[in-house]
Amino acid sequence: MTDLTLNNGVTLPAIGLGVFQSAPEETAAAVAEALRVGYRHIDTAAAYRNEREVGEGLRRSGVNRADVFLATKVWVSDYGFDETLHAFEKSTGKLGVDTLDLLILHQPVPTRFDKTIAAYKALERLLADGRVRAIGVSNFMPHHLERLLQESDVVPAVNQVELHPYFTQRNVQEADAAHGILTQAWSPIGGITFYPGWGDERTSVLQDPTIVDIARAHSKSRAQVLLRWGIQQGRSVIPKSTNPTRIAENFDVFDFELTADELGRIDALDTGVRGGPDPDQPRDAFFDVVIDEA
Ligand code: A2P
Numbered sequence: 001m002t003d004l005t006l007n008n009g010v011t012l013p014a015i016g017l018g019v020f021q022s023a024p025e026e027t028a029a030a031v032a033e034a035l036r037v038g039y040r041h042i043d044t045a046a047a048y049r050n051e052r053e054v055g056e057g058l059r060r061s062g063v064n065r066a067d068v069f070l071a072t073k074v075w076v077s078d079y080g081f082d083e084t085l086h087a088f089e090k091s092t093g094k095l096g097v098d099t100l101d102l103l104i105l106h107q108p109v110p111t112r113f114d115k116t117i118a119a120y121k122a123l124e125r126l127l128a129d130g131r132v133r134a135i136g137v138s139n140f141m142p143h144h145l146e147r148l149l150q151e152s153d154v155v156p157a158v159n160q161v162e163l164h165p166y167f168t169q170r171n172v173q174e175a176d177a178a179h180g181i182l183t184q185a186w187s188p189i190g191g192i193t194f195y196p197g198w199g200d201e202r203t204s205v206l207q208d209p210t211i212v213d214i215a216r217a218h219s220k221s222r223a224q225v226l227l228r229w230g231i232q233q234g235r236s237v238i239p240k241s242t243n244p245t246r247i248a249e250n251f252d253v254f255d256f257e258l259t260a261d262e263l264g265r266i267d268a269l270d271t272g273v274r275g276g277p278d279p280d281q282p283r284d285a286f287f288d289v290v291i292d293e294a
Contacts, residue, residue, distance in 0.1 A: 093294025
């Protein structure tokens with residue numbers, strides 16, 4: 001297992017279990033299984049509507065709360081200073097915990113950046129009060145970061161963005177690095193390139209001949225190659241799976257190393273085309289999503 005150190009000295013295990021689109025009834029089992037096989041980092045979000053089940057999985061596992069890095073996200077309909085303080089109460093109430101290891105803004109709201117800033121100020125307050133150990137953002141492009149940095153005091157510890165070989169966002173990675181912000185990859189094995197219902201024309205990065213070739217050379221799976229690529233480049237990765245075999249597989253990436261040439265071949269697959277929503281074009285429907293009380 002590899003730990004990464006955030007810009008405030010807090011450490012997090014590089015690999016976390018992602019639970020985006022994990023059905024509530026499968027989430028507790030997936031979390032408990034991940035903790036059983038050695039994961040110590042779970043990434044959820046209020047908007048995933050499975051925080052309760054994440055908390056249940058944590059308790060079911062028998063692993064000490066203090067030994068698990070637990071991260072969640074504030075949804076955009078809860079932005080604003082008081083609203084975001086309350087969002088913390090909703091999330092911790094559902095998770096059944098007193099504190100969080102990382103709390104991040106799920107995405108910028110470019111049309112209401114004042115609300116985004118107010119939400120971030122609430123995160124700063126929670127950090128100062130010791131309710132969260134680190135704060136950060138998600139889906140922030142360099143221009144969003146610049147604006148945030150101008151209007152806030154605490155540099156985010158993390159920026160979680162779509163990142164897989166077909167969409168590497170070098171500009172975001174460079175902006176993050178320039179400010180000491182850890183880049184965390186969502187969809188690190190490219191789930192967004194093959195999720196059912198996200199468009200028929202997609203090409204799964206797991207089917208890419210370069211990835212197939214490199215996986216064969218190391219006798220590892222394609223997913224393991226993609227996760228290893230992320231870790232070797234210093235990123236945190238949060239692969240989602242509810243399947244016990246794949247949960248274990250995605251954690252078994254510390255017994256091989258990709259060469260510089262292989263890392264470069266994977267980097268070269270970038271298409272510059274994102275699979276997920278454009279952070280500058282949030283859909284109106286996003287704002288209608290109401291996050292339940294705990
Ligand atoms: P499942 O939950 O059935 O395992 P990402 O985190 O990059 O978005 O990818 C998540 C998607 O990839 C999910 O559809 C998940 O399905 C699938 N997945 C997770 N781990 C693996 C793996 N090791 N090999 C193939 N598919 C995987």
